[in-house]
Amino acid sequence: MASLKEIKGRINSINGTLKITSAMKMVASAKLHKAQTAIANLLPYRQRMYDILYRLISDDPLSLSGRYTAERQARKVAIVAVASNSSLCGAFNSDMIRLFGKVTDEYLASGLSKEDILVFPVGRKMSDAVSKAGFRPQGQYDRLADKHLYDEVAAFAQELTDRFLKGEVDRVELLYSHYKSSAVQEPVRETYLPFLPVSASDAPAGNSGGDNLVNDYIKEPDAATLLNVLLPKVLVLQIYTMLLDANLSEHAARTVAMQEASDNGRQLLQDLTLQYNKQRQQAITNELLDIVSGTMA
Numbered sequence: 269m270a271s272l273k274e275i276k277g278r279i280n281s282i283n284g285t286l287k288i289t290s291a292m293k294m295v296a297s298a299k300l301h302k303a304q305t306a307i308a309n310l311l312p313y314r315q316r317m318y319d320i321l322y323r324l325i326s327d328d329p330l331s332l333s334g335r336y337t338a339e340r341q342a343r344k345v346a347i348v349a350v351a352s353n354s355s356l357c358g359a360f361n362s363d364m365i366r367l368f369g370k371v372t373d374e375y376l377a378s379g380l381s382k383e384d385i386l387v388f389p390v391g392r393k394m395s396d397a398v399s400k401a402g403f404r405p406q407g408q409y410d411r412l413a414d415k416h417l418y419d420e421v422a423a424f425a426q427e428l429t430d431r432f433l434k435g436e437v438d439r440v441e442l443l444y445s446h447y448k449s450s451a452v453q454e455p456v457r458e459t460y461l462p463f464l465p466v467s468a469s470d471a472p473a474g475n476s477g478g479d480n481l482v483n484d485y486i487k488e489p490d491a492a493t494l495l496n497v498l499l500p501k502v503l504v505l506q507i508y509t510m511l512l513d514a515n516l517s518e519h520a521a522r523t524v525a526m527q528e529a530s531d532n533g534r535q536l537l538q539d540l541t542l543q544y545n546k547q548r549q550q551a552i553t554n555e556l557l558d559i560v561s562g563t564m565a
Contacts, residue, residue, distance in 0.1 A: 346440045425506075
């Protein structure tokens with residue numbers, strides 16, 4: 269049985285840990301609110317861009333045929349896998365690393381080698397997992413997990429697009445965590461390139477799906493030219509939204525993890541305090557018995 273001094277030391281240690289977890293929860297909550305604001309401000313612009321894209325495709329479906337939508341046999345693929353730069357965020361990183369392993373195993377089982385799978389890891393945790401799995405990261409993109417400067421995101425999206433257009437890769441996939449609620453973050457696998465035309469069924473949330481769109485507008489010079497200008501912007505926007513979504517999921521996961529850690533710490537503190545009080549009372553009782561026994565003798 270632990271001594272009173274040992275129990276007191278454990279109580280002090282847990283109190284110190286509770287201060288840390290409470291502070292981390294407050295920081296994560298503040299970052300969560302900031303990330304929610306950022307993605308909420310982006311969604312109307314994203315929605316309008318997809319509305320315009322859908323209108324152009326609805327008017328002239330053939331105008332979308334081109335190099336961005338070319339379906340090729342997947343002899344080489346690029347995978348963008350997003351995790352975080354730090355830990356203490358529950359199962360956020362382990363879920364993404366597990367999804368990355370599942371996707372790469374599928375490609376390896378289809379006959380591709382590790383040299384045929386180009387991995388673009390975002391986040392230090394994913395970079396470490398990629399190297400451990402025997403893949404060579406195609407660059408250092410840890411900064412994109414925390415900082416979302418549009419110019420840097422656009423350069424990253426342009427690099428992916430250029431590799432696809434030059435035929436260096438036949439498919440580009442995105443692996444990230446989608447924020448559904450503060451308690452639920454869902455690992456997602458998306459095809460980035462070749463670009464899949466939006467339809468009424470898979471249009472972004474809030475889109476009317478084209479049912480009520482008014483098509484009496486003028487396109488200059490033509491739909492194909494407009495799509496060649498619009499599509500690169502939509503592709504950059506897709507990467508930017510993905511990074512914001514993953515960052516939002518990370519802060520939500522960390523907030524929940526720190527809350528659970530604080531709750532567990534408080535429960536453990538109660539148990540130790542009860543144990544300390546019982547042992548102290550027992551020690552006092554024993555001393556009284558010794559005094560009484562000595563007096564009677």
